Amino acid sequence: MSRDTLKKMRTELCDVVKYSLEINGETYNMNDLIGKNIKIEWKGKVICNCGEEKKKFFRSGFCYNCYWTLPEASQSIFKPELCTAHLNIEERDLEWEKKFQLAPHYVYLANSSGIKVGITRKSQGVVRWMDQGASQAILLAEVPNRRYSGDIEVSLKGFVDDITNWRKMLSGVPQSVDLVKLKEQLSEHVPEEFKQYILADNTVTEIRYPVNKYPSKIKNLKLEKNPVIEGELFGIKGQYLILDDNRVFNIRSHEGFVADFFYNDIPKQGLLF
Numbered sequence: 326m327s328r329d330t331l332k333k334m335r336t337e338l339c340d341v342v343k344y345s346l347e348i349n350g351e352t353y354n355m356n357d358l359i360g361k362n363i364k365i366e367w368k369g370k371v372i373c374n375c376g377e378e379k380k381k382f383f384r385s386g387f388c389y390n391c392y393w394t395l396p397e398a399s400q401s402i403f404k405p406e407l408c409t410a411h412l413n414i415e416e417r418d419l420e421w422e423k424k425f426q427l428a429p430h431y432v433y434l435a436n437s438s439g440i441k442v443g444i445t446r447k448s449q450g451v452v453r454w455m456d457q458g459a460s461q462a463i464l465l466a467e468v469p470n471r472r473y474s475g476d477i478e479v480s481l482k483g484f485v486d487d488i489t490n491w492r493k494m495l496s497g498v499p500q501s502v503d504l505v506k507l508k509e510q511l512s513e514h515v516p517e518e519f520k521q522y523i524l525a526d527n528t529v530t531e532i533r534y535p536v537n538k539y540p541s542k543i544k545n546l547k548l549e550k551n552p553v554i555e556g557e558l559f560g561i562k563g564q565y566l567i568l569d570d571n572r573v574f575n576i577r578s579h580e581g582f583v584a585d586f587f588y589n590d591i592p593k594q595g596l597l598f
């Protein structure tokens with residue numbers, strides 16, 4: 326992606342999650358900007374990873390061509406239970422798929438807006454939870470490939486959600502849940518052949534976000550509709566910036582948008598930058 330496009334914020338698990346945004350060769354420590362005025366100005370262009378301009382907005386940040394050809398955008402990316410590299414069966418690019426799928430994966434339980442089950446590459450672990458705005462998380466299983474994690478996830482979908490309700494996630498801190506107990510209960514529903522992968526480690530990761538004030542009635546901003554977004558930054562959770570006037574902005578869903586970023590020390594609406 327080019328240097329002037331929006332990319333998801335980097336996260337670091339500390340006492341409170343630390344966020345940084347890289348754009349136009351600058352790195353902004355976003356936590357320091359809470360309580361200040363920020364402005365994001367869209368230049369009217371969206372660039373795909375391949376460098377092509379996206380003429381029409383296409384799914385998951387890919388241009389039309391990439392979406393229909395790249396292994397990164399194949400069906401099994403969205404549905405891990407369709408992965409076949411462990412059987413040597415190609416979907417779009419077997420070499421790539423082997424590298425991506427035949428790596429250790431986790432199945433986890435997270436509490437972000439209620440309990441959900443999810444999967445992630447072992448190396449992504451905590452980053453994934455922070456991106457989703459989870460407040461608590463526990464590992465359920467570690468499996469040798471992506472397909473098995475997808476199979477376990479599917480077996481648990483009847484009991485817990487597999488998507489995050491982002492509106493609920495942004496409305497406050499969820500009620501604390503006994504994830505260890507829940508893991509025990511759900512583990513019984515894991516298919517026999519996968520039970521060997523259930524982890525004995527019951528560490529619960531607690532995650533706190535830098536939010537001064539949560540919105541009460543959420544207005545979700547999109548750059549296509551509001552090319553200039555400005556206001557006081559109230560906080561950050563998941564990949565969302567929480568702004569004044571109950572507005573939220575999802576950085577992740579705007580990856581590839583060519584934009585400028587500004588901030589101003591004086592938290593006052595309508596201020597000139």
Ligand SMILES: [Zn+2]
Nearest residue numbers: 373375388391
């Ligand atoms: Zn592309």
